[in-house]
Amino acid sequence: MIKIALIGTGGMANAHARSFQEIRGVRLTAACDVDAKRVAGFAETYDIPKTYTSVETLLAEADCDAVSVVTPDSWHAPISLQAIKAGKHVLCEKPLATNYPDAKKMADAARRKGVINMVNFSYRNAFALQAAADMVASGKLGEIRHVSASYLQSWLTCNAWGEWTTSPNLLWRLSSEHGSKGVLGDIGVHILDFASYPVGKMKAVHCKLHTFKKARGNKIGPYKLDANDSAFLRVEFANGAMASVETTRFATGHINSLFLSIHGTTGALRLDLDKSYTEMEVCLGEDRHSQTWKTVKCKKTPSIYQRFVNSIRSGEVDQASFARGAEIQKALDACFISDAEDRTVKL
Ligand SMILES: NC(=O)c1ccc[n+]([C@@H]2O[C@H](COP(=O)([O-])OP(=O)(O)OC[C@H]3O[C@@H](n4cnc5c(N)ncnc54)[C@H](O)[C@@H]3O)[C@@H](O)[C@H]2O)c1
Known part of the structure; x- marks a missing residue:
């Protein structure tokens, strides 16, 4: 037990x-x-x-x-x-x-x-992400050149998760003093892992962050609303691929949407978690000449909770380790420097 x-x-x-x-x-x-x-x-x-x-x-x-x-x-x-x-x-x-x-x-x-x-x-629980990582590793996409990823939420413009102006569990996410790193720290962390887990090591980032005015004096009770609401990133990978990654809490019409497409010299894949956690679309080999996309059912993979328990039993750390968490954190810190100094930051 x-x-x-x-x-x-x-x-x-x-x-x-x-x-x-x-x-x-x-x-x-x-x-x-x-x-x-x-x-x-x-x-x-x-x-x-x-x-x-x-x-x-x-x-x-x-x-x-x-x-x-x-x-x-x-x-x-x-x-x-x-x-x-x-x-x-x-x-x-x-x-x-x-x-x-x-x-x-x-x-x-x-x-x-x-x-x-x-x-x-x-989001590593999505079978489709694990299948995407396997497919990139198999070489079927050829050399990866172009990656596009986004994580879109809209709880600042809709009440699907409650009224943010009066909910402490949402307000702390908007305030640096309450330990938030804004949308970048909250869900940017997910999309950076989501995009780079299949593609590989990140080499450099360039980032633009934006905080919108959301209340009188940008303050509600003890919460100073100073944390970023939107982030746009350009990511360079060690394998030469380039990515565009974006995230926001102002994507009206999307309550929690993740998209990823990975394009290589001989094929491409795309994931849309609004449509499916268990399927992805691929355009491979000769199909690339006609832009024919086929839906692939992905094999079942364990959840992180199951992986954690398996790891305790086996003594082997499974994904995603603290070392991986730290690697992503390094990229987030670089994003803040990049935004403040408007320059590309090497990782
Ligand atoms: N992995 C995901 O997809 C995902 C989704 C949502 C939230 N999260 C993360 O989960 C964490 C919690 O988010 P949440 O939405 O549950 O927030 P929340 O505000 O609803 O809950 C946080 C709880 O922690 C308690 N707490 C605060 N300080 C504490 C302390 N020092 N010791 C013990 N308890 C303490 C609070 O009283 C509160 O009950 C955050 O880090 C968030 O980023 C992850």
């Missing part, structure tokens, strides 16, 4: 709890949140026997082999480092940290301690 404790019991923790409870041989033994009422309600919903309002007490007392860190971003590094020190395996939410030095510290600490360490780049 693998015993897991959840730290942070807000919105995303529901996905963690449901996913772990579906896995045979896994038990949720404890939950922790600074909000006592929230953790109590959460524990009741998922039948979790012990609750805590302090991470220190949980780590000292709870019966667990591993923790899932599902707090706001700025807490990922301090809590994960404490958990690693206590010898726990850690699945940490994305972004791994709020800057590269912290992310690297986490990756180094986990490696030294020998604990399983994974970051929840959850």
